[in-house]
Amino acid sequence: MSIPPPFGPQPPQGPYQPPQPAQPHQQGAYGPPSYPQYPQYPQNPQNPYGTPGVPGVPGAPGYQPWGQGYSPYNRPAPVSGLAIASLVTGVLCCLPGVGLVLGLIALRRLRERGERGRGMAIGGSVLSGIGLVLGMVLVVTGSDTYIWNGFQEGARAGAGYAPARGECFDEPGGRLTGDTDGVDKVPCSGAHDGEVFATFDLKDGSYPGDDSLAAAADKRCYGLQYTYAMDSWAVPDDVDVYYLTPTGDSWSAGDREVTCVFGNTTEGKDLTGSLRNDASALDPDQVAYLKAAHVFNAAMDTAPDAEYVEDDLPGHKAWAGRVSAALAEQARMLRGHPWPADARAPVAALAAGLDDARAEWAKAAEADDADGFYRHYDAGMRLLDARRSVPPRKALGLETTPPAVDEGGNGDDGDGGGGDNRGDNGGDGSGSTGMQV
Structure with a gap:
């Protein structure tokens, strides 16, 4: 018994045959209707397998490419500047209180802003806290003063001791001229090589x-001696x-x-006791007189x-004019002060003598010749x-x-009453060579 073939056209028997084009639907024919096949889209020559999702290329799936600005790696959060500052301050231990505060603020802001640096903030806070505690211990125990004094001694040992105004010292070689490696502070009440009466700084450059340098120091120091030793009569002649x-x-x-210094002009001879007599050691009447x-x-x-008038008559005449004006001012100041009862008559007599001397100095200032x-x-x-x-x-x-009066006796004693010539003619003296440290 044979099975009848199905309805409709049958494919031919034999080897494989390529598919035939569909035939248009025939009215009245048996079998399902056939439809024409659509042509295949051309492949992208750059990508024969097709580029999914690229507009204009048919057959692409429905997902989109990465948008503009996409980064395949996550960018790290910024590091907190306060955390860095806290760590640096804590390591240096210069401002422990500041480092601790910066660290605490940084820890709070790290959570708020999503910044990095938690380890640095904690480390800076811990180090600053330790430094703050140690500082408080040093202050309470007095160790800070001990350490500071040691630092000063070390600095002096390296740079040499610089005596201050009112201090006395010894020079290791006993000399106040030439070069020295340094001086040693000693009490003014005992024997000493020098006593400092003034200091000043020179201009940069x-x-x-x-x-x-010696000329500038010589001129300035001789003028400053009277601010420390106001009574020139109280300064020994060999100083x-x-x-x-x-x-x-x-x-x-x-x-x-x-550094301006009083020293003895006799080699090997020391000073004893302080030469200071200024407003701190004198009463108001003594200060007014001096x-x-x-x-x-x-x-x-x-x-x-x-030295000789013949060599500079105009210069000497101008000098005489300045002396005449100074004598007039000195007499005015003496008459204007309320002196104690026992000093009024002698001060008045001195002022009268100054008037007479002023007249002669004024005539010298107007002289026609030497x-x-x-x-x-x-x-x-x-x-x-x-x-x-x-x-x-x-x-x-x-x-x-x-x-004591020097040769010629043409000096001053600080009273307008004759005397020696300390400070006269620019103050040339044994100290003009100075000492370098």
């Missing part, structure tokens, strides 16, 4: 050289002005200080460099006899022994 100045090497390291006397002393210090200058100059100096200053000084409790 290149090293001026030894000679220029003069010296100074300590920077060396070329110390200048390069920033040293600009000049201030008036200093007006004359300052004018005498402006004498011309030429002879005329000498004549009035000699008369004016005779009227400035130191013995006229003794009565008011005795009444005021000041030194009553006039300084």
Whole structure:
């Protein structure tokens, strides 16, 4: 028994045949209708397998490519600047309180802003806290003072001790001239090589050289001695002005200080006791008298460099004019102060003598020649006899022994009463060579 074939056209028997094009539907024919096949889309020559999701290329699936701005890696959160500052401050231990505060603030902001640096903030806070506790322990126990004193001693050992105003010292070699490696502080009540009466700083710039430095120190120190030893009569005759100045090497390291010193002019001889007699050691009446006397002393210090009048008559005449004006001012100051009862008469007599001397100095300032200058100059100096200053000084409790008179006796004693020439003609003295440290 045979099975009849199914309805409709049958494929031919035999080897495989390629599919035939569909035939249009025939009305009245048996079998299901057939439809035409649609053509295949062309493949992308750059990508024969098709590029999914690229617009304009048929057959692409329905997902989209990565959008603009996409980064395949996550960017790290920024590091907190406060955390860094806290760690640095804690490591340096310079401001432990600040480092602790910065660390705590950083920890709070890390959570709020999503920043990194938690480990640095914690480390800075811990180190700063330790430093703060140690600092408090040092203050409570007094160890901070001990450490600071040790630091100062170490600094002095390396840079040399610099004596201050009012301090006394010894120089290892016992000299106040030439170079020295340093000086040692000693009490002024005992024997010592020098006593500091002033210090000042020089202007910045290149090293001026030894000679220029010595000239500047010499001029300035001689003028400053009266701010410390107001009563020049109380300064021994064998005491003069010296100074300590920077060396070329110390200048390069920033040293600009000049130290003005009283020292003994006799080699190997020490000073004993302080020479200080300023407003801190004198009463108001003594200070008023010495201030008036200093007006004359300052004018005498402006004498011309030429030793003889014939070599510089205009310079000497100008100097005489300054001395005449100073004597007038000194007399005015003496008359204007309310002196104690026992000092009024001697002070008034001194002021009258200053008036007479002023007249002669004024005539010297107007002299036509050297002879005329000498004549009035000699008369004016005779009227400035130191013995006229003794009565008011005795009444005021000041030194009553006039300084020794040098050759020619054409100096000042700080009273307008003759005396030695300390500070005269620019103050040349044994201390003019100075000492470098």
